[in-house]
Structures are given as C-alpha cells and as structure tokens.
Amino acid sequence: MIEAEWWEYDDIDELADAVAGDVGFIIESAVDARGEALIALPGGTTPLPIFRKLASAKLPWKRVTIIPTDERLVPLTDERANIRAIAQNFLPSGARVFPITSDIADHKLAGNSANAKLAELKFPLDLAWLGVGSDGHTASIFAGPDLDEALNAPKGRHAVGVMPDPMPQDAPVARVTLTRSAILSARTVLLTVTGAETRELVEGAIADGQSSKLPIGRVLAEAEQPIDIHWAP
Numbered sequence: 001m002i003e004a005e006w007w008e009y010d011d012i013d014e015l016a017d018a019v020a021g022d023v024g025f026i027i028e029s030a031v032d033a034r035g036e037a038l039i040a041l042p043g044g045t046t047p048l049p050i051f052r053k054l055a056s057a058k059l060p061w062k063r064v065t066i067i068p069t070d071e072r073l074v075p076l077t078d079e080r081a082n083i084r085a086i087a088q089n090f091l092p093s094g095a096r097v098f099p100i101t102s103d104i105a106d107h108k109l110a111g112n113s114a115n116a117k118l119a120e121l122k123f124p125l126d127l128a129w130l131g132v133g134s135d136g137h138t139a140s141i142f143a144g145p146d147l148d149e150a151l152n153a154p155k156g157r158h159a160v161g162v163m164p165d166p167m168p169q170d171a172p173v174a175r176v177t178l179t180r181s182a183i184l185s186a187r188t189v190l191l192t193v194t195g196a197e198t199r200e201l202v203e204g205a206i207a208d209g210q211s212s213k214l215p216i217g218r219v220l221a222e223a224e225q226p227i228d229i230h231w232a233p
C-alpha cells in the first residue's frame with residue numbers, strides 16, 4: 001500500500017492555514033533549488049479559501065508558474081473554468097498563470113493542444129495538488145471512455161481530453177486533465193479533502209489499491225512518493 005499521511009483539522013480555515021503554509025514552503029524550496037517553481041492547482045470549491053491565504057503570502061511569485069490540474073471545456077471567463085479562480089487569486093501576486101485550454105470544443109483535440117502547450121514548461125511539477133470529487137474522480141480523471149488513456153498514457157504525455165461518463169452534476173462538461181504519469185512525476189503530491197463521506201471514499205480507494213474502481217484509487221495506487229492528505233469536516 002502507498003504511504004499516505006492524514007492531517008486533520010477542526011475546520012476549513014485551519015486547513016487553509018496549514019496547506020497554504022505547506023505550499024508556500026514547496027514554492028520557496030523549489031525557487032531556492034532551481035530558481036523557479038512549477039505547480040498544478042485543483043479546481044472545485046474546496047481550494048478557494050486556501051488560494052486566498054496562499055496568494056497573500058510573501059513568496060517569490062514572479063518565479064512561479066501555475067497550471068490547473070484539469071480544465072473544463074468552457075470559455076476561460078466562464079465561472080466554471082478552473083483557470084478563472086487561479087487567475088483571480090494569483091495574477092495580482094505576480095505569478096505566471098498558464099491556461100491549458102483555448103476555445104477548442106472537441107475534447108480529444110483540446111487534450112492534444114493542452115499536451116503541446118505544456119511541452120513549453122519544465123516538468124516535473126514541483127507540486128501536484130489534487131482534489132477529490134464525491135464520485136471518486138481526481139483532477140478530471142473520471143470514469144468513462146477516456147479513463148484508460150488518462151491513467152495509462154505513455155510517460156511524457158502530460159495531458160489528455162476526457163468526456164466523463166456519467167457527467168458530474170456540478171459541471172457537466174468535457175474536460176482536459178493532467179495524466180496520471182504527469183501527476184505522479186511531481187516532486188510533491190498533496191490532496192485536500194473535505195467531509196466525512198469523501199474521507200471514507202479516499203480511505204477505501206487507498207486500501208483497494210490497483211483494484212480500486214475509483215479514479216483516485218487508481219491514481220494513488222502507483223504513487224512512489226509519500227502523499228499528504230489534508231482533511232477537514
């Protein structure tokens with residue numbers, strides 16, 4: 001089984017302080033070691049209070065490039081676009097915010113285009129920060145016809161297009177996601193999880209390992225680095 005350490009907080013505020021502190025440390029260490037940092041941040045609502053705390057921290061933001069772990073195929077200005085929350089929080093800090101999609105509607109083509117764009121950046125990621133959906137997806141690695149490609153794309157392929165099936169209720173649209181290999185090649189992988197049900201889901205997925213039916217289980221099963229999981233009710 002993988003090495004996963006759970007960090008528990010009383011509430012989301014306490015979690016936000018701790019995670020913003022950890023991510024700040026990851027950024028500083030990367031900039032000290034290599035002069036720059038490349039980090040991937042999740043979508044959804046859980047990260048928002050953490051983004052606000054992190055963005056207000058005094059960090060060498062001009063040396064930081066931020067990509068989303070996944071993007072919904074909607075216009076970049078649409079509220080559902082993951083890059084929108086990232087840009088709103090981190091452009092004022094001076095970070096380089098790097099969208100991975102444009103206006104290509106076909107998810108396969110959008111995946112190819114994201115992969116080509118990402119070739120400009122210096123992988124591996126210093127951080128892959130993941131969220132988990134109540135259906136067990138992570139980034140936009142969903143159940144459906146593209147699951148196998150997202151999980152098993154060759155090493156070096158950073159992004160693929162995904163049509164979730166079933167569609168998630170909160171944003172029922174096609175996506176582009178980082179592949180499992182791009183996520184797991186990161187120097188640090190951390191998860192933020194809220195709620196008792198999602199916690200149970202993640203615990204079960206980790207215990208099931210490779211045989212997990214959930215995307216989060218299939219991703220984590222191959223992690224070689226220890227994973228920190230930050231949880232609040």
Ligand SMILES: O=C(O)[C@H](O)[C@@H](O)[C@H](O)[C@H](O)COP(=O)(O)O
Nearest residue numbers: 043044045046131132133138139
């Ligand atoms: O674009 C996405 O859908 C996200 O990147 C996704 O993986 C998210 O992290 C989870 O759905 C959790 O979302 P919540 O934080 O809203 O529960």
